[in-house]
Amino acid sequence: MARRHSAVEDQELARRLLGSDGPLYVIEAAWTTGAIASLLWYAAFRCPFCGEFFHWTIWIANPVADACVHCGFRKWRDPHAARSLRR
């Protein structure tokens, strides 16, 4: 049965594996930067149909939206086919 580790135990383990605290801070900084960058990357996704931000407007922010909050274009649809069907 797997035992849960505390954050202090994880830090101690990382210190033992890496030899000192220095690399740990570098890894933590890289991880945090990567996490924030991936959030910004996700938030910057543009609707392939209307070109506006897919997940948010000034008033609405829906990170799990399955349709564009501007035009209602559904997730996974082909924008070229949708455009040719538009009247």
Ligand SMILES: [Zn+2]
């Ligand atoms: Zn749209």
